Amino acid sequence: MSVLTDIEFGKFKDLIYKASGIHFTESNRTILESRIREKLRKSSFENVNEFYDLINRDEGELKLFLDSITTNLTRFFRNNAHYSAFEHHVIPDLIEYKRKTGNKVIRCWSAGCSTGEEPYTNAMVLKEFLPPDFKIEVVASDLSLKSLMTAQEGFYSDLKVKGIPPEYLAKYFIKATGGYKVKDEIKKLIAFDYHNLKFDSGKRNLDIVFCRNVLIYFDEAAQKNVIDRFWDAMSNHSYLFIGHSESLFGMKTSFEFIRTEWACLYGKNL
Missing domain, CATH: 3.40.50.150 (Vaccinia Virus protein VP39)
Structure with a gap:
């Protein structure tokens, strides 16, 4: 089952884009939802809107969230x-x-x-x-x-x-x-x-x-x-x-x- 409604996805997507330029679409929506699901699992938030309100008002928490949604695939002498x-x-x-x-x-x-x-x-x-x-x-x-x-x-x-x-x-x-x-x-x-x-x-x-x-x-x-x-x-x-x-x-x-x-x-x- 989807973690986010379409409206919630739009809110998170817009906030992320405004903060970092990272662009989420329907094709990579599951990545964003999996990161949010993990955040909720490790926290005491009742729902995704509480989490959204936190990262929207707290720059430090927003940085931590942006950290979690980036993919860090790399290696020595890559390419x-x-x-x-x-x-x-x-x-x-x-x-x-x-x-x-x-x-x-x-x-x-x-x-x-x-x-x-x-x-x-x-x-x-x-x-x-x-x-x-x-x-x-x-x-x-x-x-x-x-x-x-x-x-x-x-x-x-x-x-x-x-x-x-x-x-x-x-x-x-x-x-x-x-x-x-x-x-x-x-x-x-x-x-x-x-x-x-x-x-x-x-x-x-x-x-x-x-x-x-x-x-x-x-x-x-x-x-x-x-x-x-x-x-x-x-x-x-x-x-x-x-x-x-x-x-x-x-x-x-x-x-x-x-x-x-x-x-x-x-x-x-x-």
């Missing part, structure tokens, strides 16, 4: 084609450009970083392929505070590290009971931060943005707002990675479509 393009196209081009400008800092943002596998991967790859005189700054953000806490800890089970090439695992991780810990030399390159993509991050002059499998949760208007904010945040010679099932096709944007030998991505003023 090998992207990382081949990163290593063989993006990094060499940025090295050449940065040497010309005399600015040897590479700034990378992992937007929607989940439990941290992506930003740690990005930091390791940059560490591996950038010259030693370059500085690396990686910022990682997510809507889920729970995921960010896992990311900041930097501990991953034996199962979670299976996608990491052996040479990276040996070089950048320490074996621990039940899994591996990211070494401090990589952890210190990353700043984890709570951020809702509905709003301006305040970040500027970013050279690389990874925002993969996040836009699929937004409708067209919210997607356009996110992409416009990325444009504002990025430097005048920069790269954007989105999910392999996502596209800017048909969107009015100044980003340039780039087809490399390995994968497709987007660029700003290249």
Whole structure:
């Protein structure tokens, strides 16, 4: 039996969209209802309207609820084609450009970083392929505070590290009971931060943005707002990675479509 009436579903859907830009439709209604069912099971609420009233008036409770409805599927070196393009196209081009400008800092943002596998991967790859005189700054953000806490800890089970090439695992991780810990030399390159993509991050002059499998949760208007904010945040010679099932096709944007030998991505003023 459905947890929500159509009217209740509309109220929750509108509140979520207003707060985060995440768009629920009939096709993913069951996901929202299952999260609400779980919340009610663990609480003393008499009905869904009491829960709605709480998250509508309490920003902290709303954040916790938004945390619960996000899907945090990720892994190290997710989408090998992207990382081949990163290593063989993006990094060499940025090295050449940065040497010309005399600015040897590479700034990378992992937007929607989940439990941290992506930003740690990005930091390791940059560490591996950038010259030693370059500085690396990686910022990682997510809507889920729970995921960010896992990311900041930097501990991953034996199962979670299976996608990491052996040479990276040996070089950048320490074996621990039940899994591996990211070494401090990589952890210190990353700043984890709570951020809702509905709003301006305040970040500027970013050279690389990874925002993969996040836009699929937004409708067209919210997607356009996110992409416009990325444009504002990025430097005048920069790269954007989105999910392999996502596209800017048909969107009015100044980003340039780039087809490399390995994968497709987007660029700003290249």
